[in-house]
Amino acid sequence: MSTTTHNETQIVADPVMPTITITRxxxxxxxxxxxxxxxxxxxxxxxxPRSHKMRIDHYDCRTGGAWRYRTSVEDGEVCFYGxxxxxxxxxxxxQTFTFDGYPDGVSLETMTFEELGEGRTRITGLSLVESxxxxxxxxxxxxxxxxxxxxxxxxxxLATQA
Amino acid sequence: xxxxxxxRVFSALADPTRRDMVARLAVGDATVNELAExxxxxxxxVSKHLKVLEDAGLVSRTREAxxxxxxxEAEVFDLMTKWIERYRREAENRFRRLDAVLAxxxxxxxxxxxxxxxx
Numbered sequence: 001m002s003t004t005t006h007n008e009t010q011i012v013a014d015p016v017m018p019t020i021t022i023t024r025x026x027x028x029x030x031x032x033x034x035x036x037x038x039x040x041x042x043x044x045x046x047x048x049p050r051s052h053k054m055r056i057d058h059y060d061c062r063t064g065g066a067w068r069y070r071t072s073v074e075d076g077e078v079c080f081y082g083x084x085x086x087x088x089x090x091x092x093x094x095q096t097f098t099f100d101g102y103p104d105g106v107s108l109e110t111m112t113f114e115e116l117g118e119g120r121t122r123i124t125g126l127s128l129v130e131s132x133x134x135x136x137x138x139x140x141x142x143x144x145x146x147x148x149x150x151x152x153x154x155x156x157x158l159a160t161q162a
Numbered sequence: 163x164x165x166x167x168x169x170r171v172f173s174a175l176a177d178p179t180r181r182d183m184v185a186r187l188a189v190g191d192a193t194v195n196e197l198a199e200x201x202x203x204x205x206x207x208v209s210k211h212l213k214v215l216e217d218a219g220l221v222s223r224t225r226e227a228x229x230x231x232x233x234x235e236a237e238v239f240d241l242m243t244k245w246i247e248r249y250r251r252e253a254e255n256r257f258r259r260l261d262a263v264l265a266x267x268x269x270x271x272x273x274x275x276x277x278x279x280x281x
Binding site: 007008009010011013015016020022024026027028032033035036042045046047131132133136137138139140 | 168171172173175176177178181182185242245246249250253254256257259260261262263264265267268
């Protein structure tokens with residue numbers, strides 16, 4: 001079911017499997033979307049909670065590569081890291097994702113890039129974790145982590161669109 | 163909602179059968195027997211699951227009649243919807259920044275395409 005118009009993000013939390021599926025469309029050709037996901041200079045401009053606070057230690061987006069970045073939070077810094085299991089240009093990125101505050105937890109993330117024609121692209125991200133409990137905690141973590149910053153940015157965006 | 167309550171909700175919902183029961187109760191109240199019907203388990207097993215859901219505050223049971231139908235506490239259901247919506251909004255935020263990055267790349271890409279066509 002989709003009642004949202006344009007490119008709005010959709011999220012599905014599966015009731016039985018510990019997964020989160022995220023879908024979004026972009027007004028850009030698949031090659032550009034893939035570049036924005038795979039080139040560290042471009043990644044730094046959008047992935048972190050606030051672009052200027054995100055610091056990429058390394059981001060080697062190719063099969064067998066690894067990544068690690070840090071973002072500033074109120075009481076210090078948090079770090080995220082993982083490996084690139086498979087990178088297939090313009091089609092697919094499979095990687096692991098770990099938050100250093102919870103090093104036993106690892107998410108397997110499969111991002112699929114799909115050319116829609118007329119210069120549009122759909123991405124579908126599937127995150128798989130070890131239990132429904134972990135999955136729900138990830139969903140609920142938005143209640144505390146990054147939400148305030150997120151809302152500030154949303155406010156700014158909404159203000160410019162008014 | 164305290165952290166302890168929240169963690170009880172997480173572990174209560176960590177079981178697929180209990181999640182399914184919650185989905186069933188979202189449609190309407192039901193008795194233990196009615197809840198047990200679709201599963202290949204005993205009424206006792208379903209009662210155990212119900213107890214976990216009750217302890218987490220997800221489900222309540224009326225005392226009045228012998229039927230004692232189970233009732234889903236809508237507030238907790240709302241909580242889950244809220245988690246997902248906030249998570250979604252955060253992602254949407256991130257993707258709007260990506261929209262801006264992609265918009266700035268358009269000119270680059272046209273040059274790149276022309277370069278490829280020429281080679």
